[in-house]
Amino acid sequence: MRRILISLVALLVGLLVLAGYFFPFQLSSVLPLIIDAALLLVGAAGLIGIGYLVRMHVLRLARKERGKFFSIIFLIAFLIALVAGLALPPGNTFYRNLILGVQVPVEAGLLSVLAVMLLVASLKLIRTRGWTPLSIGFLSSALLSFVFELGFLQAEPGTLSAELLSFLERLPWIGARGILLGMALGGLIVGLRVLLMIDRPYGEE
């Protein structure tokens, strides 16, 4: 019964949203209601996630499990951010610098590591597969993108070299267009499967 109810709700909402594309003005009073409910649910899910994360670290600390030191750091940082966010008004410079002063360098450092890892992974591709058409194409594409990004190659507008350079710079767009077409077709298929209740990502099997 529960499964049937969930399926019916999902089907009804999906059909309403789909109908909103064809009858936008007739459903103008219903669609904002659905959107508000969805935003509320997403926000509640975020709060539940935060609560679960805090509970996990509290339990780890209580049970004296491994990594409790990091749990202590997390709980202290969380409490500071929570108290400061509730106490200070929005747009407070101290609070903004407090949060961004930690978050920006940490995330930037992670992205730097990610860049190095991608570079090493591209070299691993050569080491594992050797010089295959795939690896040659990958490496040449990466090199060409880097070279064009440098901006050393320039040509007078209207010349043949400028046209050739423009073509090479737009060459990655061809691949991007293929990716977008594939994603669109995949999204269409997934949407149809959900509407036809073949896939049920909203409930258990």
Added chain:
Amino acid sequence: MLPLICPECGAENPSDLERCQDCHALLMDRNEEGQTKATGDHAESLDLLSGTEHDLPDLLHALRQDEGAPHIEGDQEDLSPEDFVESFSLPDIDERLIAGGEIAEPEVQSDELQDEIPDWLLRIRQRTSEEPDSVGEITQKIQAAQESLVEDERADRQDHFSSWLEKLGDDPESATELAPVEKPVIDDSEEAQPDDEPDWLEKIRLAEGKFDSDGAEDDDENRDGDSLLQWLVSLEDSAQKGPSTSLDEDEKNPLKEETSEEEPGWDEPFFAQEDTQQIRSLEQDASDQPFLDVSHEEQIQADQLAATIGDETALRSIKTHRRARSSWFLQLGLALVLMVVLGVALFYGAPIDSKLSLKPQNQALLTWADTLPPNASVLIFFDVQAGYADEINLIAQPVLNLVLTPGRKISLISSSPAGVLLAEQLFDEMLEVEGMVVDDLGYVPFGMLMAYGMASPANEARSLLGLERDDFDGVLILSDNFEGTAAWIEQFSAKNPDIPLNCLVTAQAGPLLAPYWETGQISGLISGLSDAQRIESVLGESQDAAYRWRAYRFGILIAIVMLVVGATIADEGKNKEEGQGGG
């Protein structure tokens, strides 16, 4: 008494006859067999006896049918057939059977011993001494087998022995009938000298476990076991138990469905010289065991295969390729050099004066910003993570300087948790201009849903965040991910193609969003530090992007060098590994 059935013609004969009335065949064997069948309460022992009695000497048959035989009294009357047989395998009689083929007069050891011997046994001894052929059927069959052995070739002899052993294993009763015929022949000389026995008898005894290989001492008990009669009985006992130990092992191991066992040879060189040899394939449930003809070449190949399999499963030491680890001092030195070089490239040197021209999508966005009405309403959607904050600030600042002018209505909404703070940080300096109005709508948790809600028409009572799609003259998206921006483009611009949509995105999202500009779904696009530096160069406002562009280009050069050198080294490393691996 039961009638005797002739083994040859099947006619019934009185029990007191030795030969058949019709065909004059000897009735002894069947007589005993008939008696065996008649005694059903001793079935198991009689099965054994059926094999043993077949080899009983004529002395025993004559004793049983002799009218003058003494009446067995006392304990001997209740003797089982086995005990009865053993009673005839006295050491002295057996020794004479083996010694000369005829039984000599037993020597009187002492008077007491002479008194203990019953009369019937004395008569047996007397008769055997008088009649040289009284050793009976055993001797006759041995002689017949000896003749057949001489006539047969060595290979045929091996086949006969193999089939004889096989039948012993399969059907003990039939084997007992055939065993004396195909039994290996014992020469008179070998039979006369117990110490100088033939090789095959030695091997069989060794297989039966009767004697040690070094020829154990023959005491009286061993002499009893050494008697030909007991040997045959024990041989048949073992045959009833099973032909070989390998078969027992097969029965113990049900997973082993089929095994091949090589017949034990009379002499090993014999098999070595043969081109082919017969291997009996023992199946677990098979009643008839087929023979496999294996040539010498096939045997060699099988040995090679077995050696290969054994070699594959053999334990080997794994060669570990240990790379020479550079010392931590060297690693630290390289890291310091890199940091210094990057630091110098970042913080020193003049900014690069770019002479690059604007891309069409860049020019389109600048044109949109320049042509905005003075009282235009612009929605800025901020979807940026903290790690991309610096890059997006450099990209957006020249454009925002054009858009954020007094008199315009600016609405700001964010879909990333840190987006609100990042947007405040970005607009902080710009908002110092008097007359600027910015409506901060805060954080919306799901950007795609927000795009759908903004694109959908709504009445005044149910408008999303109090906004109407007709309220904006343009939308500016600041994003660092392709998915969120694409959702906005697909949802908003598809439903509101009249409202221009412009994107300021980071470098990694630009290539995937460029097709949307080509199709006209977005009005303008600026992606990455490269485009920001071009716009800054064209507008000539500041040189922040030019300074960063210097370091950025240096980083790209390092990446190119690492990619080329690393690919070369990696390919050499792969070739080395293949060479070491034997590939």
